[in-house]
Amino acid sequence: MDAAAIAEAAERLAGAKHIVAVTGAGISVESGIPDFRSPGGLWTKYPPGEYATIEAYLENPDKVWKLWHELGRDLAFAQPNPGHIALANLEAAGRLGAVITQNIDNLHQAAGSRKVIEYHGNARHLVCLSCGREEPLETGLPVECAPRCSCSPGALMKPAIVFFGEMIPSQAAMDAENWAQVCDAMIIVGTSATVYPCAGLPMTAKAHGAVIVECNVGPTEYTSRITDVFVQGKAGETLPALAAALGAR
Ligand code: NAD
Numbered sequence: 001m002d003a004a005a006i007a008e009a010a011e012r013l014a015g016a017k018h019i020v021a022v023t024g025a026g027i028s029v030e031s032g033i034p035d036f037r038s039p040g041g042l043w044t045k046y047p048p049g050e051y052a053t054i055e056a057y058l059e060n061p062d063k064v065w066k067l068w069h070e071l072g073r074d075l076a077f078a079q080p081n082p083g084h085i086a087l088a089n090l091e092a093a094g095r096l097g098a099v100i101t102q103n104i105d106n107l108h109q110a111a112g113s114r115k116v117i118e119y120h121g122n123a124r125h126l127v128c129l130s131c132g133r134e135e136p137l138e139t140g141l142p143v144e145c146a147p148r149c150s151c152s153p154g155a156l157m158k159p160a161i162v163f164f165g166e167m168i169p170s171q172a173a174m175d176a177e178n179w180a181q182v183c184d185a186m187i188i189v190g191t192s193a194t195v196y197p198c199a200g201l202p203m204t205a206k207a208h209g210a211v212i213v214e215c216n217v218g219p220t221e222y223t224s225r226i227t228d229v230f231v232q233g234k235a236g237e238t239l240p241a242l243a244a245a246l247g248a249r
Helices: 003-014 025-031 054-059 063-077 082-092 107-111 169-181 198-207 221-225 235-244
Strands: 019-023 098-101 116-118 119-130 132-138 158-162 184-189 213-217 227-231
Touching: 003 184, 003 213, 003 227, 003 235, 019 082, 019 198, 025 082, 025 107, 025 235, 054 063, 063 119, 063 158, 082 098, 082 107, 082 198, 098 169, 116 169, 169 198, 184 198, 184 235, 198 213, 213 221, 213 235, 227 235
Parallel strands: 019 098, 019 184, 098 116, 184 213, 213 227
Antiparallel strands: 119 132, 119 158
């Protein structure tokens, strides 16, 4: 781990009054949930055009359901790792205002983070496309057929996530945009900067004068464009070191 980068990041964050974190799939890799783009990630098994668009789900829900059933089963056993816990500790110490997450795995909440803005929803719940009712995803659901609601015959339920082609939930979009505009520092963790509009939030923060600290195993589009301090390494190692340097354990 790059101790000099941690020290520099801590120094740049020390005076900040409104720090927000933006997290992506990379922070949950050490919890055993593969990210989408790395070799072995879910996209390599389930191409996004076939499995992650709302059109695909509506056209062939039973086929697309297999991915979400598999992910739901994996999520049921996943535990937060030291990276999630470090962000929760920073919040508890009054150093972090919120986590804006693209993740759908509920692990920030499981780690103890209280202010979590779920930009892409939560895969541990189902929502009915007819009546809007939400219910927790049960692990025992059959894999062969997409879940149905009891509200009316054949009413389809979907994972309570934002499929490609769907709108970001308006409250989450507004809260995240507001944080991007008012924060004086943003910590970006484990995202490839490719899924918009969330990927634009760090640009907004930078344009409003925020310090950008990026934690990732490798450089991204952000690194040369907007990042002030790049902390290279696994989030489960770098974030606890950063939190400790900021006085949150
Ligand atoms: P991505 O897969 O495009 O990129 C992951 C990034 O994390 C990469 O830059 C990679 O270098 C980095 N990374 C990998 N392991 C890391 C580690 N241990 N520590 C730090 N960084 C690490 O993910 P994305 O940018 O979040 O976009 C994918 C989309 O897919 C998101 O919108 C998200 O909703 C969804 N997704 C969510 C989950 C989840 O909820 N855990 C998992 C897969 C995909």
